[in-house]
Amino acid sequence: MEGTPGNAETAALFERIADLLEIRGENVFKVNAYRRAAENILETGCPLAEIRAEGTLRQVPGVGEAIAEKIEELLDTGRLGFYERLREEVPESLLELLEVPDIGPKRVGLVWKNLGVTDLAGLSAAAADGRLKDLPGLGAKSEAKIRKGLEDLASRKIAVRTPLGVAWELAAAVRESLLGAPGVERIEAGGSLRRMKETVGDLDFLTAASDAEPVMDRLAESPLVAEVLLRGSTKMSVRFRGGMQGDLRVVERARWGTAWQYFTGSQAHNVLLRELALKNGYSLSEYALKRTDGTERLCAEEEEVYRILGMAWIPPELREGRGEIEAALKGGLPRLIELADLKGDLQSHTEASDGRATLEEMAEAARKRGLRYLLVTDHSQGLGIAGGLSPEALLRQVSRIRELGRSFGDGFRLLSGSEVEVHSDGSLDFTDDLLKEVDLVVAAVHSALSGDREKVTGRFLSAVRHPLVHILAHPTGRLLTGKGRTGADADWDRVFSEAAATGTALEINASPMRLDLTDTLARRAMELGCLFAISTDAHAPEQFDFAHFGVSVAKRAWIPPERVVNTWEVDRLLKWAREKPARVADRVR
DNA sequence: GCCGTTTTCGGCCCGACTGTTTTCAGTCG
Known part of the structure; x- marks a missing residue:
């Protein structure tokens, strides 16, 4: 070490x-x-x-x-x-x-x-x-x-942990296939998938059904399943093709609340909740809250479990044993951000760089999803591998965006931006004069992330301190898919403190291959007073659907909506952007 | 080894499933 x-x-x-x-x-x-x-x-x-x-x-x-x-x-x-x-x-x-x-x-x-x-x-x-x-x-x-x-x-048939985005799709397919089984009243995925952890160990399905056999048969015969690992009267474990393990539990509808609570975890949260139940004279299991005299209180919904124990329902994303039970007991759970709070998206790409759709198609897709604004952030010239824009190409795009901006009758705003490279010496890939032409600037470090800690930290600090940089893109640079890539090792406390002081937003990149910032780093940044931008980094119209993954990271970090700049109206957002140079000047003074 | 709105000592979440077992231990979540 x-x-x-x-x-x-x-x-x-x-x-x-x-x-x-x-x-x-x-x-x-x-x-x-x-x-x-x-x-x-x-x-x-x-x-x-x-x-x-x-x-x-x-x-x-x-x-x-x-x-x-x-x-x-x-x-x-x-x-x-x-x-x-x-x-x-x-x-x-x-x-x-x-x-x-x-x-x-x-x-x-x-x-x-x-x-x-x-x-x-x-x-x-x-x-x-x-x-x-x-x-x-x-x-x-x-x-x-x-x-x-x-x-x-x-033979590597056993998957370790699977990225949330991959697990999400498999879970949806499995749920869909089991829904039609005879006697099934309800079926949901629980476990770390429901808590929206960035990687998922196995898929946990809970079913309310009058008879367990038909739904178990259905799962056993599913083409998605490679092997049945064990099967009892109410519980079954399988291995899916691809290596993920899945567990299915079947309960009576009247016991759904305690069962889903239990099956959602986390283990740490459950242990704390069960200890609290004991102090209140109950033994809590997936079946019921049981009094010491043996009588049971059944809970058909999760809300009842938490209410009987003296607190409000706790969102699954918070159930990690990180103080959420204490907060709920005091009535102090944060007002968490919801998908509907997002008014715009602050990172997107078109075919001008490495995106797959035109400016018009991306704008239309964002508008259809109910967003009020979209920031277009094609890469800068330095990122050759992603077809980065030359200064001239960026200027052409800016004027095209201004033209298009007048064509939306419903007040939707298309904003010009750039995902500009931060060079290894901390300087930016475009001149200040050019960057002044766009509405918002997103700065990104794509290279040499694994370098010397002090040097890497220095690059992030220069980006954050730059008077024209508004958002730090996918800060750690980690990748979850394929072989993956570990994020940069920087002195994040220093970077976050500087971001807080200069009012520079940290991106929570919602792409399931990134989810960057991570939940724990985002929570630390939250504690240090930072602002955030939840962005999909969409490279195609359907990728705006990633937004909910980013919202979940923010929930797991206990971030309230007012800290997220793309919950703001566009006028407030642009005012905040224009005031960046003044904030930096104040900081230096 | 930690912890305390009955405790500074004596507890420490709860249950399904499997295999090796004459009543339970180990694994898993």
Whole structure:
């Protein structure tokens, strides 16, 4: 590990410690304490170093005396003695065994201590030799399942996590195919898909039906399904073609509320809610709120579950155990942004650069969706791979947009803009004189994102401080699809603080391949007082449909509508844009 | 290891499914 670890690295380290302790056979509550601390550290947007400087480490939920000391050691030295001693005792290569289906920490400990297995190759050999079936608690069937699990893992049939956009489409197709099954009253997807997490582990479907068998049969026979993994009387698991796993649960309609609440998660949210239920004299499960005397209160809708526990219904995007229950109990849930709040879109491309449709087609598509304005932001010349516009081409487009602008009778406004490249020295790809010709400027860093942290941060800072830059496009540059691309490692607290001070909006790019800013970074930016722009980055008319993904990121970041500049009327938006130079001047003074 | 509007000690969410089992452990969510 180089330098001081960030929150994500620290959380990952505590997760590893939890796994290693569990394999060793440590008390499960102690193990869970590390996991809970890891979760909360990961969800905290504020860097641990800063929390420590404020002396409030112990106020992070799940961080007590022992874990706080470990965090301090990590921050001071970049190392953790406790972890280094632990890994000497428990081989770290054992962690890869946890990826195998039907293998958990107990069985890893079992094969390690009894057979001397320390990695996947060793487990494969033991399974092939028939040495697993003689272990206590295992038999021939378990050995066969493990052998199959190892094969599936090796042939990559098992998907890790799937980008939200991909999972979304599969879920819609599955839901559609199950809706017509006999006896089905309602069917919805829950889990991380409903919470709109940027990647989805598996698809969770909940069905209200008088009879579970027909809908299970329907799923089992679906052409989308590659394999049925298990099937009981109310629960079934499948693997879809492509590798995603899916779970189907069937409940009575009268129990829908508790079931959907449970099936939506997150696990951390559910645990907290169930603990709260216990304090109120209830045991909460997917079936009911049960009094200690055994009587049940059924909830047909989620609202009732939350109401009985003394709070308003919590939007799924907030259910991550990040303080939403405390806020709801105090009546302090934020007013979240909704899709209908968006009045315009502030990043779009036409065939002039790398888009697939004309200016007119894009404008028409935006107008049809009820938007009041659209900012056209074709790439600047420096991004040759995307057919960036020359200064002359941009000027031609600006005058064309002004002409077209008069043709919309209903007040729809087509705005001229540019997605201008930020060079490696922090300068922009177009001159100030040219940029003054457009209504709004979106600045983007597309190259050398993985460079030196200080240098990368400097580029973002120059972009944000520029008097003519209004929005910072897809700030981290990460990509979720294909091989993916990790986002830039910058000092985001500095970038966000500067954006807040200069009134520069940070883009939440709604394209499902980007979702950038991420929810946690957006929440940190929110705390630091930033403005945002939720933009689809549409390269074709149908891509305006991406907007709801961006809205969900904003919800997950607890962002209210007034912080999002494209919820504003166009006049206010343009006034804000014109005042950027004055804000920068004030900042420097 | 964490935590407290009954607790600074003694708890720590709840259940389905499978396989190995004479009553339950392990995995998963």
